[in-house]
Amino acid sequence: MKNSIKVFAPATVANVVCGFDVLGFAVNEPGDEVEMRFTDTPGVVIKQITGDEGRLPLDAEKNTVSASVQHYLKHINRLDVGxxxxxxxxMPIGxxxxxxxxxxxxxxxxxxxxMGDLLTVKELVPFAMKGEELACGYGHADNVAPALLGGFVLVRSYEPLDVxxxxxxxxxYAAIVYPEVDVPTKDARQMIRSKVALSDAVKQWGNVAGLVSGLFMNDFDLIGRxxxxxxxxxxxxILIPGFEEMRKLATENGAIGFGISGSGPxxxxxxxxxxxxxxxxxxxxQHLHKININSKAFVSPVNAEGPSVI
Incomplete structure (x- = not known):
């Protein structure tokens, strides 16, 4: 059994426009890295966090990484492990x-x-959802499932979980632009209507079914529609500066489709x-620069592998 390991896990695009909380896919970049090693003292400790500008907690109970590892060790009945x-x-936070x-x-x-691959990658999804619950107050799977499994993922049901x-x-390919403005996930979720018109729901169901069908049929036009x-x-x-202009630039220059990644920006x-x-x-x-907004861009094929050992 290895004593230490270094792992990369990919960023994800959740919702995929019409698939709120049920669709997501992984990309090759950006992503995060975790180094982990066994110690002689039982318990989970975060020794160091880099690249977060001091924004993330080192407290093992409050950090999504350590908290989900604690859940995992409790599940396999190995709280003796250090x-x-x-x-x-x-990758950028928020x-x-x-x-x-x-x-x-x-x-x-x-x-x-x-621990010797005691669980399948799919069986890790509920533990990752615990981390999401800690991060944004709601344990959704449309980010963590594609990050774990790679590729496009549909969350058919949450109770019971069916991925x-x-x-x-x-x-x-995915063409991603991150405008460096602040759109907290909790705030973005609160803007969403709790009740919707049946006619709108019908349109949305049709689009989700159409997008899934398009992926199976290799039909780019259907995916786009x-x-x-x-x-x-x-x-x-409304929270994303220049959104409509960015949509126009995408659709007029060969994009299959365009939308918000997760809750934005x-x-x-x-x-x-x-x-x-x-x-x-x-x-x-270039457009964001004109309106005085800094941005980062990431271009990659859809990531089919999920996490990898470095």
């Missing part, structure tokens, strides 16, 4: 790219590997190739 964790944040999810998943994947991996059409959100995006997009476009993805992010960043 673990030391170093978390290296390689970006809408599953920052807390990537950290949590890296930690869970690491401890499961060190389904979906196929990714060959050649699909289905990437419409009548429930959440109209409200959340990051936005993403799906494209058929890398060149189109790079062109779109460049144009969107």
């Amino acid at each position: 673990v030391e964790i170093e978390l290296h944040k390689k 970006s809408g790219l599953g920052s807390s999810s990537a950290s949590t998943v890296a930690g869970l994947f690491a401890i499961n590997k060190l 389904i991996s979906l196929p990714t059409p060959a050649g699909m 289905s990437m419409q959100d009548v429930l959440v995006e109209p409200v959340r997009s 990051s936005v993403f476009a799906l494209t058929k190739d890398e060149e189109t993805a790079r062109k779109i992010t460049k144009l969107q960043q």
Whole structure:
């Protein structure tokens, strides 16, 4: 059995426009890294966090990584185990790219590997959801499931949890732009209506079904037609400066579809190739620069692997 390990876990795009809390996919970059080693003293300790500008708690009970590792060790009845964790944040916090999810998943994947893969990767999803609950008050799986499983993931049901991996059409790229403005997940969730019109719900169901069908059928046109959100995006997009102009730049320059990543402020476009993805992010960043907003861009194929040992 290994005594130490270093793991990378990917960022994710949750909701995927019409699939609020039920659809997500993983990307190759950005992501987070966790170093973990066994110690002689029982319990979970966070030794160091880098790249967070002091924003994340070192308290093992309050940090999503250590808290979910504690849940895992309790589940396998190994509270006698001592673990030391170093978390290296390689992605922006509060970006809408599953920052807390990537950290949590890296930690869970690491401890499961060190313990000899006692659980399947899919069985780690509920423990990762505990971390999300700590981070934003609600244990949703549309970030953690794709971060763990890779690719596109559908959360068919939460009670009981039913997570389904979906196929990714060959050649699909994600073009992500993160405008450096603050949109806290809790605030973004509070803006969403608790009641919706039946006619809107019907449109949304049709789009979710269409998007899933398009992934299975390798049908980019169907995927694009289905990437419409009548429930959440109209409200959340108000919080993102330049949103409509960025949508226009994406759709006029070859994007399959465009939308908000998670609760924002990051936005993403799906494209058929890398060149189109790079062109779109460049144009969107130029627009944000004009309105005095700094941004970061990430271009990558959909990540099919999930977390990996470095």
